[in-house]
Amino acid sequence: MISEILETLLLFLTALMIAYLVRHYVFTMTVLKSAQRRKSAITVVNTTYKPIVSILIPARNEEKVIARTLKRMTELTYPKDKLQIIIIDDVSTDNTGKIAEQYLKTYNNIKIVHRNEPEGGRGKASALNAGFKHAKGEIILCFDADYYPQKDIIEKLVKEFDDPKVGAVQGRVTVLNEPQNIVTRLVALERTGGYCIDQQARNSLGLITQFGGTVGGFRRELWESLGGWDESILAEDTDLTFRVYLAGYRVRYVNDAECYEEAVESWRAYWKQRYRWAKGHMQCFFKHWLKVLRSSNLSFREKIDGLLLLTVYFVPVFVLFSWILGVPLFFLHPQHWIGVFWIFVPVSLYSFVGNFAPFFEVGVGAHLDGRTRAQWLIPLLVLTFLYSIPICTKALADLLIAKISGKNDNYWERTFHSGNGNCYIMS
Numbered sequence: 001m002i003s004e005i006l007e008t009l010l011l012f013l014t015a016l017m018i019a020y021l022v023r024h025y026v027f028t029m030t031v032l033k034s035a036q037r038r039k040s041a042i043t044v045v046n047t048t049y050k051p052i053v054s055i056l057i058p059a060r061n062e063e064k065v066i067a068r069t070l071k072r073m074t075e076l077t078y079p080k081d082k083l084q085i086i087i088i089d090d091v092s093t094d095n096t097g098k099i100a101e102q103y104l105k106t107y108n109n110i111k112i113v114h115r116n117e118p119e120g121g122r123g124k125a126s127a128l129n130a131g132f133k134h135a136k137g138e139i140i141l142c143f144d145a146d147y148y149p150q151k152d153i154i155e156k157l158v159k160e161f162d163d164p165k166v167g168a169v170q171g172r173v174t175v176l177n178e179p180q181n182i183v184t185r186l187v188a189l190e191r192t193g194g195y196c197i198d199q200q201a202r203n204s205l206g207l208i209t210q211f212g213g214t215v216g217g218f219r220r221e222l223w224e225s226l227g228g229w230d231e232s233i234l235a236e237d238t239d240l241t242f243r244v245y246l247a248g249y250r251v252r253y254v255n256d257a258e259c260y261e262e263a264v265e266s267w268r269a270y271w272k273q274r275y276r277w278a279k280g281h282m283q284c285f286f287k288h289w290l291k292v293l294r295s296s297n298l299s300f301r302e303k304i305d306g307l308l309l310l311t312v313y314f315v316p317v318f319v320l321f322s323w324i325l326g327v328p329l330f331f332l333h334p335q336h337w338i339g340v341f342w343i344f345v346p347v348s349l350y351s352f353v354g355n356f357a358p359f360f361e362v363g364v365g366a367h368l369d370g371r372t373r374a375q376w377l378i379p380l381l382v383l384t385f386l387y388s389i390p391i392c393t394k395a396l397a398d399l400l401i402a403k404i405s406g407k408n409d410n411y412w413e414r415t416f417h418s419g420n421g422n423c424y425i426m427s
Helices: 004-040 067-074 095-104 124-132 155-164 182-205 220-226 234-244 267-294 300-308 312-330 335-349 359-368 374-405 420-424
Strands: 053-059 083-090 110-115 138-144 166-175 217-219 250-261
Touching: 004 182, 004 300, 004 359, 053 067, 053 155, 053 420, 067 095, 067 110, 067 217, 083 124, 083 220, 095 110, 110 124, 110 267, 124 234, 138 220, 138 267, 155 217, 155 234, 155 250, 155 312, 166 182, 166 234, 182 267, 182 359, 182 374, 217 220, 217 335, 220 234, 234 250, 234 267, 234 300, 250 359, 267 312, 267 374, 300 312, 335 359
Parallel strands: 053 083, 053 138, 083 110, 166 250
Antiparallel strands: 138 217, 166 217
16 A cells, blocks of 8 residues: 555656656757747837836845946936936945945936835845835836846837737846856856746747846836735745736746846855745745636646746755655565666656756757857756755745744845956956
């Protein structure tokens, strides 16, 4: 009886891994197939659509990076009379606020919102909600404090809102400090697969394109109808993505709207950031999975893709369970060890080729970007996957304990930015 239960669980986990494998293969082939077509296509941009745009930049203790971001904001090519920039100084204890104040003296389209205790310091979603109260734009865009966008990125993002079905838009994130060390290089590869392949494919196939919370934005009227950001969710971007789709709108991805980020520089910082992402994403699963299944605004394909997207941070935990299940099955049925081995193969193949930007997506993404030298590091993505197993397992355990105990342990820990990315910007 016990062995049958274990075999059923292992078969279920294997089937789930195969579903993700097929999904990623489809995504990769979709982008490869359309790559040549995109090269020869002529993009027609509606230059007459110039709505008022407000940019929200939440910042807490970002004195080492905020100056370069604000300087770039003053260099954007979008009409200054239609562009509002709002910095939310969220209980900073360093010189973030003072640096931002210097720009107010010269540029009248820049505004700073100072937040103090006790209303401040409660996370990014809370800071964005506070900043939105001062926004005048029809379109609201968000940039993290360490981000360095292209000068014409606003035009590239805003043009998508000419389509009334588009509720939100997302640009591409690339790593500014990639050459710094092995961690930043691996994060850069993950970003390549996640955006160049994963996001592009979902956009092309009409699936659930994800709003990433930065280098993107949404319609003001839609945000107001949704009630703003949910401050109880750590992954406020994923939460907003599904609320946009459930409301009958779509998220559009713009691959050529690039913005540079300062990636985490150590394995400890990687843990803290991915733990927050994993726990927040899991929160979104429990909040939205049933709504996705019941929604009349989503097609069957969108529902399947939405559920796979919502469960993606559970995958390392599933793999860990499959490994654990494989051991007792081997000893309970030694005569069937060959069959168990073949059941185990798909799980192993998925596990050791990367995490959220799987091996083949990263490889093809790097190929399309012409980054042949970076491809040599792809096998090392096994390190990030193995590292994600305890990260995601702890996130799930903490979330379940919080639900059982009724305690809302939802501390939002910011990512530290050292400013080392400054040396990679050409002045």
